[in-house]
Amino acid sequence: MKKLFIDVGGTYLRSEIYSDGVVLQEKIKTDSTGLMQYIDTIIMAHNDIEFIGISYAGQVDGGVIIAAPNIHIDEYEIMHRVKERYGVELKIDNDLNCAIFAEAEYWKSDNIALLFVGTGIGSAVIDNKKLVRGSRNISYEIGHIPYRKAPFFCGCGRNNCIELYSSGSAMAKWLNYYGSNKLSNLTELKNSQIKEERQVAENFEQGLLYAIGTLITISNPEIVVLGGGVIAQNSYLIDFIKENIKNYALGPSLESLRIEQSFLENASLEGAKLLGKIYE
Ligand SMILES: [Zn+2]
Missing domain, CATH: 3.30.420.40 (ATPase, nucleotide binding domain)
Known part of the structure; x- marks a missing residue:
């Protein structure tokens, strides 16, 4: 078969x-x-x-x-x-x-949150062994919660989504907006000599902390797994998040929380x- x-x-x-x-x-x-x-x-x-x-x-x-x-x-x-x-x-x-089914098996967790950053930024939550789906299977679309207004639009039709700051497509859109010819590589942007390019990286990091902090605060998982192409290519982000997340999530929800990088290739x-x- x-x-x-x-x-x-x-x-x-x-x-x-x-x-x-x-x-x-x-x-x-x-x-x-x-x-x-x-x-x-x-x-x-x-x-x-x-x-x-x-x-x-x-x-x-x-x-x-x-x-x-x-x-x-x-x-x-x-x-x-x-x-x-x-x-x-x-x-x-x-x-x-789909990804959280695979990650829950890998980490053997019944209370797990997943956040992936690639072209877009998305999340999913398994709560007490059950995937949280919502009424139309579209819960935890974290990339499309309102964050800050941007001078261009998200694929969803609005112009204030987190996805417009903290995603691979966001970095490309901001670089295009500033007339930069750089590729949207976060580590390179962080070390750029050009102020606007450093700003794109800083906005990405802040939006990411906001997204993860929100996810942790509203879902209270025992483990948060971070993955996707942008995380994989910038593994400094895991330590960066561990160091800074306390300013973005409710204290008690961080106490026994593990923050891990996805080890699954896809x-x-x-x-x-x-x-x-x-x-x-
Ligand atoms: Zn959106």
């Missing part, structure tokens, strides 16, 4: 096909294809796929994509369309929801592999 697992991020789409002990991996730019188009192509090439698990960097509920601030959507009714077209079972969930994709099991 062949299984297809896909992690659709804001920048990259990564997939793995499992077939008789062989794993085929692929990584392409997300903007080079729509998800439905990608699935069509894979199923044309592998006509015996029986299950598809998808981790998706957007809001998803009941097999339907609701919105995706950083991704072009070519099919909203993705689960129904794939079932109708190919008779293949498909499970799809938000990427942070937690969202690992979580997509758990979708079939968890939903059954």
Whole structure:
């Protein structure tokens, strides 16, 4: 039985096909294809796929994509369309929801919060073994809580989200705004000779502390796991957060809290592999 697992991020789409002990991996730019188009192509090439698990960097509920601030959507009714077209079972969930399933297994925790910073910034919470979903499966969208006004808009349509300060896409937007030709590398920006570039890095750090402090204060986890491309490339952030978080979160919620960096290479994709099991 062949299984297809896909992690659709804001920048990259990564997939793995499992077939008789062989794993085929692929990584392409997300903007080079729509998800439905990608699935069509894979199923044309592998006509015996029986299950598809998808981790998706957007809001998803009941097999339907609701919105995706950083991704072009070519099919909203993705689960129904794939079932109708190919008779293949498909499970799809938000990427942070998928990632936290994998992280909860890794850290063996029943009370865990996850915050990932990549193209966007997102979080998820498992409270007493249960993923907190909300009424439409869009709880803990921490990147879109109001923070400060920015001179440009977020993918969600507003201009005051944390995601406009503390994400990979935010750094790129601010550098573009200041006319800088630097790449959005946090460590390089921190050490820049140019004041505005240092300011982009400082705003990123402050927004990140605000987001993590808010997450800790409202969810009271025993462990917070930080991951995503921007965290992985700037591992100084873990110590930086441990040193400064006391000014951003409620004291008692910090007392026995562990703050850890994700060790999984792709937690969202690992979580997509758990979708079939968890939903059954
Ligand atoms: Zn937003």
